[in-house]
Amino acid sequence: MTGASPVAPGPAAGGRVLVVDLDGTLLRSDMLHECFWNALSRNPRVLAGSVAALRGGRAALKDWLAARCDIPVATLPYDPRVIARVEAWRAAGGRTALVTATEARIARAIADHLGLFDEVHGTAEGVNLKGAAKADFLTRTYGARGFDYIGDSAADLAVWDVAEGAVSVGAAPRVRAALDRRAGARAEHLPPLAPAGPAIRRALRPQQWLKNLLVFVPMLANLHVDPAALLAAVGAFVALSLTASSGYVLNDLLDLTDDRSHPRKRLRPFAQGSLSAATGTWLFPVLLAAGLAVALAVGPLLFAVVALYFVATMAYSVSLKRHTMVDICMLATLFTLRIIAGGVAIGLELSVWLLAVSMFLFFALAAVKRLAELTDLQAAGRDVSRRGYRVEDRGVLSQMAVASGYLAVLVLALYIDEPGVQEKFGAPWMLWGVCPLLIFWISRMVMLAARGEMQDDPMVWALETPTSRKVLVLIAVFVVLAVVL
Incomplete structure (x- = not known):
């Protein structure tokens, strides 16, 4: 003793x-x-x-x-x-x-x-x-x-x-x-x-909840907006946000040792000691229970999707994120599950076109995320990341991000030419304006990640960067014009 x-x-x-x-x-x-x-x-x-x-x-x-x-x-x-x-x-x-x-x-x-x-x-x-x-x-x-x-x-x-x-x-x-x-x-x-309240808010990463806005995509893509559908989509957003926060807390607890040696992640609440690991041990199950309860209130199918999302998140945090390429595919799947949750919440059958666009686009975003991390790694004078990627993989990741992103645009272009789309939109030709904007947005994102100028998750970066926000606004304008004209 x-x-x-x-x-x-x-x-x-x-x-x-x-x-x-x-x-x-x-x-x-x-x-x-x-x-x-x-x-x-x-x-x-x-x-x-x-x-x-x-x-x-x-x-x-x-x-x-x-x-x-x-x-x-x-x-x-x-x-x-x-x-x-x-x-x-x-x-x-x-x-x-x-x-x-x-x-x-x-x-x-x-x-x-x-x-x-x-x-x-x-x-x-x-x-x-x-x-x-x-x-x-x-x-x-x-x-x-x-x-x-x-x-x-x-x-x-x-x-x-x-x-x-x-x-x-x-x-x-x-x-x-x-x-x-x-x-x-x-x-x-x-x-x-320091007070615990602000540290807990940081641990929940509310800025990451922006990703869960994807639950509204099925409703908007099918032009199916009514109070009941909107309420169900909001419920899906809340359920996924709480569940995602539980996953972020879990991930931070599992990554404590690595985060403390990372130039930016060492400032996370659990890594720097603003919150104790003991606090995280009770915080993540409370968040998970709350998220699942909200999902169940919307419907049993949403409960199943949200539960699957958490299991996938946990598998990613515990094991899959350490396997090269598997981690990128898993991140793309987690993004797509958000869209599936939105469709399930409002009772809409998702089109193959929407799922294909989402998988290609989110694979590109996941590849960009790893590209940005490797660029930071190179700047720090290190050769191998925690995920098993090497600095020399930057070129391959860049190619994968561009190729997958452009494939998403190609699928979107083929979708625009579908007879059903021609009937659904008043001016479907306006949707062609979305394609060059997406090509610009994807190309710029990959370029900035390669330069080391992307400090955040690509989805958060997309919603917080002025140029990116302008592109998203223009895309929304083209979609609205396609509907109303």
Whole structure:
């Protein structure tokens, strides 16, 4: 349960030891959940194994996960205020100890990396070092009032009861109030570094919900707009948005290790510690349940499509995104499922033409996404991406994006010449104006991605970039003129 750092202990300031908790205190996350998601990202079978290990208690689960995760401790999100406190205590000649419910081997690795602690104590030998168990251990080791304690949660109240100095870090209001009642003037509080609300909104990625506007495509393509259909399409949009957000949270949890070494993704809420991995563990199932509930309210068929969308998203996040080319095909499928969801919601049979255009177009967008990532990779001086693509694949990806995009335009052109289309639109010849606009839009998108000037997902970029928005407006104008003339 104990490990010593190479730092020699100095004379204790006032005879007390500064004891620091890890999860939520020194670390802006939770190592049990960090280990779980790290291990799961490496092997999906960890889920079943974790359930089996938990039967032996939390200490057994922590030991089991610690043997299966590989977390670079240097990239973990530490709280600089707590580190500054420990450094100041040591500078004054005091002894420091990291005492945590985290598994002892992981706690020791973190302590060795930071080089700030004279002692390290963590969960081991079947003892979960938390709450009353931690309080009892610290009393036996240092004596009652023989230490100051920095913690964060309700479980730490038992420890603060036997500590001399009491410091809370980012604690909930009820925990701060309880600590004030118990410790009085001995209590000190460090507020959260940032409010959780904005971080949760960022984790949901509401800007990505723009992709779910695709659910309205079947209704518009069939000129089938009425209040009931519109309400059903809105329901499909909400259901997919909530489900997609659950998938984004899941993806961020599975990608924590990789994201922390990425120049942009390291700023995501879970990667930078604005949100703990523990928060994400409950957030994604809540979002999923809400999304499925909305889908079921619209209809059982939409529920089935949304459920399939989530399963496909999960398969992509856990495994498929690591397989070259499979990931691109899967992304194109996920986009197309959004259009299918829109058709199912309003009870329309989707045309083969619409599905063909969507598959070719979204394959092109997925290829552009990988092209942009490889361009960034090249700029960073790296050769191989997490998806297995190499920098030299940029030319092939560029060709695939252009070819698939132009095929989408060709299918659209053939569709315009269909007799049914000629009957449906008052001036079907106006639809030909859409084709050169799409060729321009696809060509420009591929060119910017190759130059490294595309920083976002292509769909988000398409809706947020001024030139792209102008193209989309012109396309809408041509479609409206084809209907009304």
